[in-house]
Amino acid sequence: MEWRAHQAPELQPRLVAQVTRMKENDRLGHAYLFTGESGSGKLASAHYLIQLTLCEAGENVPCETCRACRLVKSGNHLNVHHLEPDGQFIKREQVDQLIHELSKTAREKGRKFYVIQESHRMNASSSNALLKFLEEPTSDVTALLLTEQPHALLQTIRSRCQQMTLQPISPDLVKEQLMAQQVSETMASTVSRLVPSVEEGLALIEEEEFGLARKGVLKLIEALERGTAHALVQAHEHVIPLLKDKEKADRILDLLLFAYRDIIAVKANPMSTCTFPDKKAFWEQLAMKSTFEQLTYQLEHIMKARRRLHQNANRTLLMEQLVIELREVSPVV
Ligand SMILES: [Zn+2]
CATH class of the missing domain: 3.40.50.300 (P-loop containing nucleotide triphosphate hydrolases)
Structure with a gap:
């Protein structure tokens, strides 16, 4: 012991x-x-x-x-x-x-x-x-x-x-302790928002699919900037294959939710700590182009998708619909 x-x-x-x-x-x-x-x-x-x-x-x-x-x-x-x-x-x-x-x-x-x-x-x-x-x-x-x-x-x-x-x-303490265990600041920032303890954080980092999920979500947000068709292609290539079970799908929606929370936080205060610190420059661009109202709608769509996931909606359709909804309220470039 x-x-x-x-x-x-x-x-x-x-x-x-x-x-x-x-x-x-x-x-x-x-x-x-x-x-x-x-x-x-x-x-x-x-x-x-x-x-x-x-x-x-x-x-x-x-x-x-x-x-x-x-x-x-x-x-x-x-x-x-x-x-x-x-x-x-x-x-x-x-x-x-x-x-x-x-x-x-x-x-x-x-x-x-x-x-x-x-x-x-x-x-x-x-x-x-x-x-x-x-x-x-x-x-x-x-x-x-x-x-x-x-x-x-x-x-x-x-x-x-x-x-x-x-x-x-607190997530900050989990982040600090993960970094003390040689986890990069970027990964520690993301993981510490998703799980409540260092042990669970380390287990999550060990999962290959978690790294893929993180990348997939970030690619999807970039693609959303280029239009619905691009975003759907990205979703099918990098996100939908990872929606194998409800738990994994939940995690992906969490990552997406935290990404939009980052954008809102950066818009409110450029000094905010981010779940995805490696994307901060990109978040700043998006924050500048979007209104708080648009960003709030996007968060609401993600939370609605999560409720539908828990009601056992078809996960592919759910993600396609979410992409379309996120795009609808995106700023027109
Ligand atoms: Zn003593």
Whole structure:
């Protein structure tokens, strides 16, 4: 288990401040439910809380050097337990085993912690076993349940936990972290608008079709400037072949939507950050030629196409129609 506490202050500054106040006031409870999107830093935040509490230096941040900090960071602290799904579910035996471990006499001083990742994956039997344990809290044990789907947990479990709601990660932070992983600024700008986390961003960049989709959408917008016939040809060559499933089609419409948002943003403020920074000069040309009204209509047509996609409209026809509609409201050159 990789120890992630160091990521928490950057990912979740508000939550870290809240945890710090809890420690200052010596008010650590028996059970917490960390809820937040994938990539928002639930595990990092849980690890931060644990390290801060167990650190022997007694400061407002983990010292990183005391014996407890070192044991915790290397994953060897005997008071810290982790549970994650074994296959699809967290099984009853896993919960029983955890409770057994926690009930043993402590070999380290200080509070004991257990972290349950993807806690919504407990089945009925494991949920009930955990609930029983939560209902009889022992003074020195704290539960940290992590989930993206709090409502999939038993209500009785939720009500036993204090909720810790994580903030969504800002696209700028995702972009920064992607660039720290050697992703180009251009690609990081685009990807950070489309997905909420670095992990998902890196996965998207790995997909060959994503690069093609990005190029295809930009070619389509250029072709729209030259007329409907050009645009339809481009759509058939570079965009329609990529509409294989609904998810991919959705992504293409997202890219198109963000491109027009870029143009509007550049028109409103030339210093705006763009989803497609490599196209900024072109966006400026289009922004100059178009009125806000035209651009707004174009956005509305894209959003309408997305609704039709979700109603299972034929994807080729949908894209052809969208091209025609985008062209209709384009400025006459
Ligand atoms: Zn320490």
